[in-house]
Amino acid sequence: MANPFEKRASEYRRDDEAFLPLVTPDPLITFFKKYADDGKLYDQLSVIIGAPGSGKTTIARLYQYSTLKTLLRHESQINFKPLVDTLTQCGAIKDMQPILLGGRVPLESEYRDFWEFPYPDDLKCKLMFALIQSRTILSWISNLTNTGIELDQISIAPRDDAVAALAAIGGIGGRDLFLKARTIEEQIYNISAALLPPAIDAIDDETAAAYHPFDVIEHFEITVDGDTKVLRPLVIFDDAHNLHPEQFTAFREWLARRELKISRWVLTRMDALSPEDVLLAQSEGNTTRPGLKDARELNVIWMQSQDDRFGKRKAFRKMAKGMATRYLRQMDVFARRGISDLADFIGTQPDMIAPSKLEALASSIDTLQHKNGISNKRRKILESQVSEYLAGTGHESKDVALAILSILFHRYLNRVPQKGLFDDQEEDVEPNRPLTVDGGIADGAKVRLLHDFDRPYYYSIDALCDASSENAEQFLHLASTLVTQAETQLIREKPASLSSRDQNRLLRKKAGEIYRGWDFPHNREVKLLAEGIAKQCVAKSLEGNASLGGGAGAGAFGILQEEFDQIPKKHEELARILKFGAAYNAFVLVQNHSTKNRKWCQIELCGVLRVHFGLSQTRGGFLERKTDDLLSMLKPN
Known part of the structure; x- marks a missing residue:
């Protein structure tokens, strides 16, 4: 079969049996469980925001009723138990039965085309809302009938205050609901699909105006052999970024009404949001968010949140490894050889630089020592520290030891008085601050070896995960190139490693x-911003004393938070550029980062950019800059 790493889980549309083995429960725990625990996930409108490939559509498909039923038919399989347990914790399953009637409604481009018609906004909204509700009813009923439930076994329980509106939606029976929804959809689709928009007086909008199933339905009831089950309806609107901005705002306000009893989710990329919403959404003290401002009406879930970034990275590593195992099981060439884990063929042993390069590195350090009068006694002290540190890591390597020693020499020279021409060159001077060896310096040394001697830096399963910036699709794209190479080696009867x-x-x-x-x-x-930031970060990271990021170097620009907060107002074009950079996973905006008793917003390069330009994957190091520095990068040379 084709390499499954080149596809997303949501693209396995053939059937649920092919889709479910590729789904990992970790994103549900990370992003959804806390909202389920506090009761917001199904009671309020939830707007779920994520970059392409963050898993939005996978989650939408998973929560469909027919998918949940398929999962529970196979729940005895050990591979599915964690997913069932997680969905139970998130309130989708109870007593091994779905309690949600989930239906996915993709908001494809035809809705935006519809908005361009020369009608008043209130008429366009009226027709759009009716079309969306009719397709939601059809989705709910389709999910039920796909699991073997007959139309006559389906009914709704109306809200007490909405009985009068029952006739307009077809009544309470499943068959009547279905037929009415089909009629409404056909009427409105004929308008939207017309080559020329019909004249306003030719549109019968009274039927659409009266069609409000969302205002009527309390819950669904399924009666089979005298046994009645109650299901709470959940509508999942996918790809809402396809809507026109004004259309999206009207759509969100309509769904946010408190009196609605159905659960509703809107899944969107950041494209649908204003630059203010994207750039300032997680800024402390920001209360002016036109699109996402009322927490009483709206539950916003960011699928690339900056909260607990260390924990998120650790959780993503676990999720990605599980996802890779699921994908590898789909490939016969690996299954036949009992390979089910990327770590089975992704080595963790680093390749040292060639002997000639090692000799050149050692010679350069000798020159640095003698040129600057560093005593042999001081060198032995520093070498002992390096050796002790590397022994503790279990990865002693002569090239890394020499690169660390070079950094320590530069730091030593910065911390002792400069010697005069007639000073005793063998005198050992104590630095004004102690020199220590830690993971940051070691990482900085490895980055330097990458640039100076092409020593491998990006290897191992953890490095692969970190390069993905907690984005599932990015992980699959990067992993696919390794899997393809290993597969080729196996086909040629060579080891996969x-x-x-x-x-x-x-x-x-x-x-x-x-x-x-x-x-x-x-x-x-x-790209201009990314290249400008990266070049300056590389130059800083390769400075002799490795001063930033604990030694690992820089991977971001830092703008004072109060200055960054003014960008949407003062520099609209820059705000749009930063918005799309964040929306498509080029940048991560780390708001309110505390350094030097100031608050900063870091414009952090994503993992793919760090790999491309040769930067450390360690987060935290940034260059202090101003908005004008960003603007200057966008000016033509």
């Missing part, structure tokens, strides 16, 4: 392809 050098080469090549292949609004300007 990939050396660190192979991994580093393949991942950097793939990262470059992804970067060059960006095709989203303002991608050219986003």
Whole structure:
């Protein structure tokens, strides 16, 4: 079969049996469980925002009633138990039965085309809302009938205050509901599909105006052999970013009404939001968010939240490894050899630089020592610290030891008085601050070896996960190049294992392809910012004393938070560029980062950009800059 890593789980549309083995429960725990626990997930309108590939459509398909029924038919399989348990914790399943009637309604481009018609906004809203409600009814009923339930076994319980509106939606019976919804859909679709928009006086909008099933339905009831089950309806509107901005605002306000009893989710990319919503959404003290402002009416779930970033990275590693295992099981060439884990063929042993390069590195450090009068005694002290640190990590490597020693020499020279021409060159001077060796310096040394000697830096399953910036689709794209290479080796009767050098080469090549292949609004300007930030971060990271990020280097620009908050008002074009950079996972905006008793917004490069430009995956190091520095990068040379 084709490499499944080149597809997303949501693209396995053949049937639920093919889809479910690829779904991991971790995103539900990470993003949904806390909202289910506090009762907001199904009671309020939930707007779920994520970059492409963050898993929105996968979740939408998983929550459909027919998918839940399929899952529970196979719940005895050990691989499905964690997913069943998680959906139970998230309130979709109870006593091994679905309690939600989930239906997915994709908001495809035809809705936006409909909005362009030359009608008053209130008429366009009236027709759009009726069309959406009719298709939701059809989706709910289709989910039920796909599991073997007959139309005559379906009914609704109306709200006490909405009995008078029953006739307009067809009544309480499943068959009548279905026929009415089909009629409404056909009437409105004929308007939207017309080559020329009908004249206003030719549109019979009275039927659409009276059709309000969302205002009527309390819950669904399924009666089979005298046994009645109650299901809470959940409508999942996918791809809401396809809507016109004004259309999206009207749609959101309509769904946010408190009196609605049905559960409703809107899944969207950041495209649908204003620059203010994207840039300031997680800024402390920001209360002016036109699209996402009333917490009493709206539950906003960011699927790339900056909260607990260490925990999110750790959770994503676990999720990605589980996802990779599920995908590998679909590939016979690996299954026949008992390979079910990426770690089975992704090596963790680093390849050292060539002996000639090692000799050149050692010679450069000797020159640095003698040129600056560093005593042999001081060198031995520093070498002992390096050796002790590397022994503790279990990864002693001569090239890394020398690169760390180089950084320590530069730091030592910055912390002792400069020697005069006639000073004793062998005198050992104590630095004004102690020198220590830690993971940050070691990481910075490895980045330097990558640039100076092409020593592999991006290898191992954790490095692959971190390069994905907690984005499932990005992970699959990057992993696919490693899986394809391992598969080719197996087909040629060679071992599947990939050396660190192979991994580093393949991942950097793939990262470059992804970067060059960006095709989203303002991608050219986003690339200009990305390149400008990256070049300055590389230059800073390669400075002799490795001063930033604990030694690991820089991977972001930092703008004072109060200055960044003014960008949407003062620099609209820059705000749009940053919005699309964040929306398509080029940047991560880390708001309210505390350093030097100030609050900063970090414009952090994503993992793919770090791999492409050769930067550390360690987060935190940033260059202090101003808005004008960003603007200057966008000016033509």
